[in-house]
Amino acid sequence: MADVAGTPGGNLGGANVSDLLAPLASGEGVVFLILALGVVAMSVVCMTRRNPVSAVMSLVATFFGLAGLYATLSAHFLAVLQVLVYAGAIMVLFIFVVMIVNREESTLVSLRGIPTRLLGVFAGVYMIRVFAGIAIPAQAPGPLPALSDSFGTVASVGDMLFRQDLFPFEAISLLLLVAIVGGVVVSRSARKESDAVIAADKRIAISHLSSHDSPAELSEVEETSAAAGGHH
Amino acid sequence: MNASETLFNLRLIPLLPFLGAAVLILFGRRWKREAVLTVAAAAIGGSALVAFDAFFTRLPAVAEEGGLRDVVWTWMSTGNLSVDLAFRMDALSGLLCLIITFIGFLIHLYSAGYMEHDPDYPRFFAYLNLFCGSMLVLVLGDSMPVMFVGWEGVGLCSYLLIGFWYHETPNADAGKKAFITNRIGDFGFLIGIFLTFQATGTLRFSEITSFATAGSVLTAPAWLGMSNAFWIGTFLFIGAAGKSAQIPLYVWLPDAMAGPTPVSALIHAATMVTAGVYMVARMHAVYVLSPAALAIVALVGAATALFAAVIGFAQNDFKKVLAYSTVSQLGFMFAGVGTANFASGVFHLYTHAFFKAGLFLCAGSIMHAMSGSGDIRKMGGLRKLTPWTHGVFLVCWLAICGVPVFSGFFSKDAIVAGAFATGIFGDDLSWVGPTVGVLLLLAALGTAFYMSRLYFLVFSGPTRADAQTQHHIHESPPSMVGPLVVLAVGAGLGGLVGVPGGLFGHPEWNLLGHTLETAVGPELDVPHNTELLFMAVSTVLALIGIGLAYTFYGGGYRAPAQKFAAAFPGFVQLVRDKFRVDELYGAVIIRPLRKFALALFRVVDRVLIDQILVGGVAALVDVLGRVSRAFQAGDAQRYMAAFAIGAAALVFFATRPTVPSTLKVEVSGTTVSVDASRAGRASPRGLTYAFDFDDDGRPEVVGLKSDARYTYDQAGEHTIRVTVTDPRWHTQSKIKRKIDLSAAGERK
Amino acid sequence: MPTFYYLILSFVLFLIGTTGVLLRRNALVVLMGIELQLNAGNLAMLTYSRALGDEKGHVFAFLIIALAAAEAAVGLAILVGLFRNRQTINLDEANLMKR
Amino acid sequence: MGILAWITLLPLAGALLTMLVPREEEAIHRGIGLGTTIVTFLASLFILGDFDPAKSGFQLEVDKVWVESLGIHFHLGIDGISLWLVMLTTFLMPVTLLSPQAIGTRNIRVREFVIAMLALEAGMVGAFLALDLFVFYVFWELMLIPMYFIIGIWGGERRLYASIKFVIYTLIGSLLMLVAILYLYAQYHAATGTFSFDYVALSRLTLPYDPQLLCFLAFGLAFATKIPLFPLHTWLPDAHVEAPTGGSVILAGVMLKFGTYGFLRFALPMFPLATQAMAPVVTALAVIGIVFGALMAYVQNDAKKLVAYSSVSHLGFVVLGIMTLGQVAVQGAIYQMLAHGISTGGLFLGVGLLYDRRHTRKLDDFGGLWKKIPIFSACFLVIVLASVGLPGLCGFVGEFLILIGTFNAPAGALFSSPKLLAIISASAVILAAMYLLTMYQKIFFGPLDNPANKDPHVRDIHGRERWVFGFVIVAALVMGIYPQPILARSEKSVAALISGFQERLADAASNPDAPAHLFPNPSAGAAPSAAPANAGNSGKPGPTAP
Known part of the structure; x- marks a missing residue:
């Protein structure tokens, strides 16, 4: 049977790494870099806190970072929504619940059934690696299409939302x-x-x-007596 | 079918008794006794008239061309088997029709008196008519299946009539025993029918006879070196043995005495039991072709004759003695037909019908007189008390013993002489004739002895019955004595009809022999002096038998009888217990069969199939359920992890480029062409194939084409590796194939 | 900015979320992990929406947010119920489904 | 619509009508039930009327398109083989419903009972007539459900166990059959490009050996559990013991015949190669079944179990006859199916009546009933003798033809030593007499000493019951004395089936590994096939009557 040797994104190691990272140098790139690093850091913090309150707070920070990123993608309506709904409403809910069940945890990760769960994580990593293989192009992508100025605004998104x-x-x-x-x-x-x-x-x-709809269904016992009277 | 068989509605003969039976079954219960009797007697009487008319006026004209034929309708016809519901009367079946209807009629009259105060009066006559109808169907049957209908019909009627007084379990058991033993015989008969059909392609007697006389197929060896005719003869004889109570299937007849006496007289003496002899006579053409089969018939017949006679010595029940006497006389008949002396066999059947029916009816009237008990130890001195019965018994007794002038003498003598004189057995089986003859002579002596014992114990000397029964011993009413007298006349003078040709040098005197000639072939010609010799010998034996019986039992149990009984108590008891044959059958066949069936039921049906197979499957499903439950640990996170793993596996397999399971390699000389496409279909997404022929890790041929050629410089072992890469998913699959370029040439 | 930067970020976020969901004992953190995963999806949605210039992605992101809200609500309610019955929110102790 | 559609849908209409009547009027329910079944019987007499014995193919066909895209046609047709089985069904149904014991002693829910019986009749008649495998499967399942309820609701004590066992046994088989039908459906599409469930079309499909064997096993298992063939028979005694009288009569009288009919209609003609290969195994099981069934019946103490095992034995004969594939044997098999339906139906009616009078089926509880109920005893005796196979009654003709057909099976028969098998099977003739007469004697002969038997409740048959047994006895007598009309009508179809089978066998032998293809079937129905080819049993043709 064919043996498996999948090598994802062979092209990453190639000579063209430098031109892949070029755009980061521009001003826009710097903004993206800061926001991205912030989001990643905050989410790692969120996942590793023992104290739930700090976890919630770091998650809120992550959402703010994401909102910023949405803005760079000119998804303005969504950025506002992210802040308003996610950071505002959902996290408040979380904080309520955290207050109710606020209990320090003894250990971060329970060891029961850990092998299966670790395997689950590695499965996740493998899948991401395969998808990344597609997502990351061999050579630098062309320029992004120009956008109409109403792109991402409440009006146009609302219009699409309520019409189509x-x-x-x-x-x-x-x-x-x-x-x-x-x-x-x-x-x-x-x-x-x-x-x-x-x-x-x-x-x-x-x-x-x-x-009292039908005596017959009441119970077996009565039926046999009913049967005794059966026909001749 | 002989062209000129005239059609005559023979169907009336069996139809009338059936109609009588149907009428009596449906309406008999409400009628008075006289009405029932008239219907029954009219039915059998009418049938008798038609039979006599057919036999005496119509038959002689067409006797040569195969007798009268009457086709009612086609019973079964499929493929190459076609059986008509048809009747045929030739000399043989005509004679038997006469016997059945005539004696049947007499017994109907007799039973009117005998069954007078029996509550189930109409049912009895219904069964009697049903029996006569079935027997007539048996006799008149034109083909074997029709005969088989009658064959089983009489079996059924004997079952019903034996178990007539069903409220006593022994009677019912006797009836069941009779039916099942008959059924065993019918099993043999069925196989005989199948063999005949396979050998001759037809089931009609006339065709079988013409086929046998002309055919050589029947003598061709069919199985185990024996000819078709032999197997047909043997299996049919098993059927005959079942029906006519020969060894080993005779056990049911003595028990059949549980039925009313007229039944014993009609069925178990005159008609049904002779069905076997009739069948063998009917199939004479086939039997003649196989001396071995005939030998079996004759030997078994003779052995039964002697064996039954010996058992008869010690029986204390009047009817039991007569029952064993019937078995013995049937042995004589089979010895007769067994030695190809068909005419005399049938002749003895004819005379036996008369005197045995007479004896049974005498027994009936005596038991009637003795208020039902048949124990001869309590009888004695009835000569004066029942004169008429005594007179009839005397005639029949002398007839059965073979005293000259009486009918038994002629027929028995013809068989004995025939046994010695027959040439049918050829050289290697020549010993069969004389052995049969000697056995028959001993049996004749035995017959004379036990019949005379019976006569002396019942009629001579003081009456040993207790006072109360003695008080109302009386002669039977005329309605019973009338038929007795008629039978006595038949028994007395019946023999003159078939005086053996050799006796007085005038073969034409043998009326019976001539009439039967067309049906069963020429009479066996016995040289004049052997005839005379055996006539003398058998007469002497008869007288010795009577004398011996007189010394033992004249006027009651005399000294020699007591001395003998004292000397050999064990032997006497053994003989009285019928050599414990019934117990033997019970122990050897019936009980083990039941035990085996019970064991089979418990083991195979309940345990093996129900518990193990069915239960097993259910248990298996249960175990599977339990095992899979163990994986459900209840931890939500583990489920999610499993979910992720599943998704990953799916992604992995989906992205593999499809690759054939084996490489197709064509080798010609040292150049090799390899095709890695999957079952000839081009790869959908432009996969890239890298072929590495010399296993050095660097692919020699890389490209989008799925096949490549390469020429090796020297022969020997090589490994080809192909790596298929999917550009979009950046995944690869590898196949490797070892080939051996031996100089011997191509290896796929 | 080239789309694949954003994609890598969303993949990373998704992975972090997955580890949180699968490994952490505390049910709350698991819920947060799920929120993270949903947001990673949102990010990828908007990235392609930007790359293709089509606002369909925005609508979808909007719906995902609504869904996340509903999911969080129910999840937390269950959490509260669990806590009230079992006095714990550690997932490894809540294995009633075993029986 | 064609008469065939009428007799299939009439019972369903009757069932619907019964549903409308309120629950209390039980008399009306019985009336509708009886009325519908009698009308169906009369309708089936019409079919008998205009059935043309000369044609071997399917007649009076009704062909309505049901599902166009899947190629499913509501296609009914009748030929010599299915004609008499339909007549048996339409005859037995009114007789069963006429008998007051049909519903069993627990006289509850009469409405549902009548509905179940009518649905059952529709299922059975439909299944016999169906010429579209899909329709056949639908009716096959339709038939199963009412019987499950009949056993499950109106049965005896262990009714649930029995009904579940019955359903599981049959379902396993029928699901396999469904798989095989779909496989054929796919292969037909592969071979011809069109979709069709039509029986005639699918039967002309010649598969290579292996798939043919698998299909044969799939179909075979479904039919073997129904027959029931030897190892798969343990559901029958349980189902019969627990089923109410009406259920038992129909279950034994008609439903068992679906197994043998299935073999004759589907398994044999469609998969000749597999039949040839599997014939020795099936025949061996049949013969074992014959002797085993008889032995089991011999030791039973429960009347219904005894009759159930006797059914196993009798149907073993039918399978033997079918597997011989001789003209005489197959026609004998068809005849035995009918005769068994009448005789065993009668036996169950009788035992049901005894159960109704004495509330027991144990043979030891009876004794001396002849004096108490003479008329019934006489009727029961005739039925017992019919079942024993007494010549002149219906049982004999079938057995005789099967045995003589098997005995004279041609040298090329599908299994070795037909003579030996025929002799072993013929021994069942003796066993049959033993166990049935033992039963009869335990019930009717002997002294009337058991007080319960003297109880006035043990009445002789009266009114309707006399008609029921009257019909059965008349049927047994007529079928015993005058079987020719039945045999004549099934002759052509059987001849066509056998010659078709032989042709397919010859063709398969000539090009063994041909892929799945359509077999040109010249003799399919159109021209009446040659004079009844006695390819069945050549034997040594003697000088037949000039």
Whole structure:
């Protein structure tokens, strides 16, 4: 059977590394570099904190960094959205929960079943390596297409959102509704939960007894007596 | 089919009794006794008239051309097998029809008296009619399957009639035993039918006979060196042995005495049991072709004759003695037909029907008189008390013993003489004739002895019955005595019909022999003096037998009888217990079969299939379920990791460039051309192929083409490596192939 | 700026998120890891949107954010429920599915 | 629509009608049930009327397009082989529903019972007539579900176990069959480019040896569990013991025949090479089944189990007859199917009646019933004798033809030593007499001493019950004395099947490893094939009557 020797992105090691990194020298490149490094650093910090509060804070920082990056990609509406929704709403939620369950952790990583999980991570790395093999072009990419000035603004994205992609919008709104109901139901206290179930059972039993629809189905025992009277 | 077989509605003969039976079954229960009797008697009487008319007026004209034929409809016809529901009467079947209908009619009258106060009166006559119908179908059957219908029909009727008083379990058991033993015989009969069909391609008797006389196919060796005719004869004889109670399948007949006496008289003396003899006579053309088969028939017949006679010595039940006597006389008949002396075999069947039916009916009337008990030890001195029965018994007794002038004498003597004089067995089997003859003579002596014992114990000397039964011993009513007398006349004078030709030098006197000639071939010509010799010998033997019986049992148990019984108690008891043959069968066949079946049921059916196979599969599924459950550790993160690994594996295999499992290599001399494409299809995405022929790591040929050629400088072992690279996914697959460029030439 | 820079960044972010999700014991951090992964996806979406000059990417990113919000809400609710019953949010102890 | 479509859909219509009637009016349900089945029977008499015995192919065809794109046609047709099986179904159904014991002693949910029985009849008739493999499979499953309910709901104590076992056994087989059907479907498409489930088209598809063997095994397993062939038979006694009388009669009377019909219709003609290879194995199993079934019946103490095992034995004969592929043997096999339907149906009706009177099936509990219920005893005796194979009743003709056909199987027969097998199978004639007469004697003869038997509840058959047994006995008698019309009508189709099989075999022998291709089938139906080719059993043709 063919043996496997996948070498990703063979071209990275090639002579053309220098011209790949050239654009970073420009002013725009520097901005990208700072933001990128910031985002990476903050996310690593987030993942490695023992104290959940600092983890949340570093995640918020990451989101701000990302918002900046969106701006460099002239995705202005999204940058604002990132800050507003992610950093603002979702992280606030996280902070609430962190306050409720604020408990220092003894160990960062539990050792139960670690081999499978490590293998999972390596699988992730392998996949990324294969995709990177495609994403990174052999030679320096050409110039990016010019953009209309309204690209990425609220108007144009909103226009596309409500005209061509109305259905996904409605669908996601429904999803949010379900999430809200779910959240409420799941976090109700256990004791109220069991009371509700008992009440429901009682109601069903009463309705069944009152209906007396057909004696035959009540139980096996009676049937045999019914059968004895069977026809001749 | 002989061209000129005249059509005559023979179907009436069996149809009338069937109609009678149907009417009685459906409506009999509500009618009065007289009405039932009239319907039954009318049915059998009508059939008798038609039979007599057909036999005496219609048959003689067409006897030579194969007798009267009547086709009702085509019963079964598929492929090359076609069986018609057809009847045929020639001399042989005509004679038997006469016997069945005539004696049947007499017994119907007799049973009116005998069964008078039996609650199931109509059911009895229904069965009797059903029996007569089936027997007539058997006799008149034009082809073997039709005969088989009658064959099994009479088996069924004997089952019903033996078990007539079904409320006693022994009767029911006797009935079942009879049916199953018959069924074993029918198994042999069926195989015989298949063999005949395979050998001759037809099942009609006339065709079989013409085929046998002309054909050589039947004598061709078919299996184990024996000829077709032999196998047909042997298997058919198994059927006959089952039906006509020969060794080893005779055990059911003595038990069949559990049925009412008229049944024993009609079925187990006169008609059904002779079916085997009729069948052998009917297939005489096939039997003649195989002396070995005939030898088997004759020897078994003779052996049964002697064996049954010996058992008869010690039986204490009136009907049991007669039952063994029937088995023995049947042995005589089979010895007769076995020595190709078909005419005399049938002749003895004819005379036996009369005197044995007579004896049984006498037994019936005596048991009637003795209020049901048949134990001869309690009888005695009935000569004066039941004069008429005594008179009939006397005639029949002398007939069966073979005293001259009486019918038994002629027929028995013809068989014995025939046994000695027959030439059918050729040279290597020539000893069979005389052995059969000697056995028959001993059997004749035995017959004379046990019949005389019976006569003296029942009729002579003081009555040993207790006072109460003695008080109302009375002669049977005329309705019973009438048929008795008729049978006595038949028994007495019946023999004159078939006086053996050799006796008085006038072969034409043998009326029976002549009429049967067309059906069963010419009468065996026995030289004049051997005939005379054996006539004398058998007469002497008869008288010795009677004398001996007189010394032992004249007027009750005399001194010699007690002395003998005291001297050999074990032997006497053994003979009385019928040599414990039933127990032998039980131990050897029936119980082991039941045990084997039970074991088979428990082991194979329940355990092997149900538990192991079915249960096993269920258990397997359960185990599989349990094992796979172990992987579900319940840890959400591990599931996600597994998910990631799965995705990675998918990506890995999806991106491999497709490569054939083996390289196709064509070698010509030292140049090698290699094709790495997958089953001839071009590679979809422009893969690059790198061929490294000399295994030095540097590919010699690189390009988009999936095949390449290379010329090696010297022969010997080489390894070809091909590396296929997918430019888009930057993935590679390698194949390597070892080839041997031996000078011997191409190796794929 | 060449698109592949952004792509490499999103790959890195995704990897960090994955390690967080798979290795960390604390359920909260796992949720954050998921958020990270979603954002990596968002980044790649916008990168190509910029490269192709088509705003479809933006719509999609918008939807991803909405989804992330919904997911976080439900995730945290479950977390709270878990915490109330088990008094712990360590994932290795929450293996009720084993039975 | 064609008459065939009528008799398939009529029972379904009846079932729908019964659904509309409210639950209480049980009399109306029974009335509708009986009425529908009688009307269906009359309709089937019409079919018998205009069935042309001379034609060997399919007649009275109904061909409606069902699913165009997949090439599925609602295609029904009838020929000599399926004609009498349909008649048996339409005859047995009204007789069963006429019998008051049909529903068994637990007299509940009459409406659902009638619906199940009508759906069952529709499934069976449809399956016999289907000429489109897809339609055949649909009806095959349609037939299974009602029987599952009939056993599961109205059965005896261990009914759930029995019904589940019955369903699993049959389902495993039928799923394999589905796989084989789809494989054929694909191969047909590969060979001809068009999609079709049509039986005639698919049967002309000649596969190379290996796929043919696999398909044969797939089909074979489905039919073997249905027959049931020897090792796969353990579901039958359980299903019969637990099923209500009506269920048992139909299960034994008709549903077992689907196995043998399946072999004759699908397994043999479609896969001649595989049949030739597998014939020795199947025949051996059949003969083992015959003797084994008889032995098992001999030791049973439960009447229904005894009759169930006797069915295993009788159907072993049918398989033997089919596998011989001789004209006489195959026609005997078809006839034995009918005779077994009548005789075993009667036996189950009788045992059902005894169970209804005495609430027990153990033979030892009976004894001396002849005096108590003479009319029933007489009727039951006739049925027992029919089952034993007494000549003059229906059982004999089938067995006789099969045995004589097998005995005279030609030298080139598919299995070795046909004579020996015929002799062993003929021994079952003795065993049959033993176990059936033992049963009869334990129930009816002997002293009437058991008090429970004297109970007035043990009444003789009256009213409807007399008609039920009357019909069965008349059928047994007529089929025993005058079998010719049945044999004549199935002759041409059997001849065509055998000659078709021989041609395919010869063709396969001539070019062994030809890839899957369509076999030109000149003798398919159109011209009545040559005089009934007695390729079946040449034997040594003696001077047949001039």
